[in-house]
Amino acid sequence: MGQSHPLDNCVHSALTGPHAHFAKRRGNALRYPLDVSPFMALPDSPGDADWRDIAALAGQGREVTLTGPAVEPPDGWEIVTRGIVLRLIGDRIAAAPDEEAVRLTQADVPEMLALAESAKPGPFLPRTIEMGTYLGIRIGGRLIAMAGERLHLPGWTEISGVCTDADWRGRGLGTRLVLAVAAGILERGETPFLHVLASNTNAVQLYESLGFRRHGAVSLVRTRPPAEVPIS
Template sequence: MTVPHPAGPRPVPPVLAHPLDSPVHAALTGPHAHFAERRGRVLRYPADVTPWNAVPDAPLAQDWADAAALAGPGGSVTLTAFHEPPPADWEILFHAEGVQMVDDGVDAAPDAEAVRLGPADVPEMLELVGRTRPGPFLPRTVELGTYLGIRRHGTLVAMAGERLRPPGWTEISAVCTDESVRGQGMASRLLRAVAHEIRERGETPFLHAASANTGAIRLYEALGFRLRRRTAFLSALVPPGLGTRNPDDRTGRLEQTGR
């Protein structure tokens, strides 16, 4: 028997957002859910892992209050892929335009000189980051994924690793080279090696860069990354009087998910 179609147009399936449109949210509700701290609709990584937060695309006053409570008094809320200004009483610590780039034929390959870095190497990694300033790298950032480094005469002089992990994707981050060995191609080698690790898991590498860092962008393009979208990075200071958590407020208590 033929069943007639119901009258009227067929429903259109909803358009799903791409994981890289809000990579922090996608990571913290996906492969990195075990790191997630949540309050209301706001998510963030632990403060000693990485500073990134995820707020709704059109945050309400309550969302900003929840972000403040997660950060605590005097804390800051750091966002990417976010273009809305914070409320007027939030002091902007920095705002920078950026680019998001994705693997478009990177010649990924392991590197014989690269060594895997772990928690025992964090003091050296923090020293290298302090000298080169590639971006946020904190005492527990190494827990986010694979980090590879190159040593010369026993000293760590270059490294690169993995940070955000939206479903199907992994961000390459903390790419840095000591001034004493710049120009020797170490950053390129480590980028290819980390990209190889990511592809071996069946995922696709991507990365972020400040728009003003034209030298790094040229390097990434030469290696086979292409521009996916323009983005922005924002960090704002919690206003005085906000950020206090009430330990008796069970409905608003900070919730750690995935642990």
């Protein structure tokens, strides 16, 4: 069997690569700190011990959030949500810096958290900004749109956190920021990629119109171990 692509188990690839400094580990199970990202990771073919380790790493009663090829928790684990996520890569897009985009810093986090809470782009936590570069557009001093880098693998960086305030949607601000973030990634000699729920057909069509192309699909599972799984 051939070696898997780094993007197939991208959280694991990140936490054993450029994001290793974030990694919390128990055995072969890995996770980001709780205030950085909810994502956790297992090896490609996890065994019973790996599932016990990830349950312990999560903590009693906590959800385990996994993405990867055919993620299938053991019998007895509760499936909280399950979905299919399309992976799109941007090796052919017309990326370009944006003169109105500003680099966001720790001082901007309260506004970023408020924007993410309103626009719901996916998990954005107090330290998510530490995962990579985030850019924003301000109007009248107010942060109205942002996008940035999340998972960082050898040679690859994920674009995430793309959102726009409801009052400013439909003006292409998100698109401009995606292309600006992508320009920074390409300038480093890396390839941008992103994930979109397969059910979000409008977003898929938008990204494909920008030149992103599909590169497979992965499972996204939020699951909870049974109470009897030992966590000591």
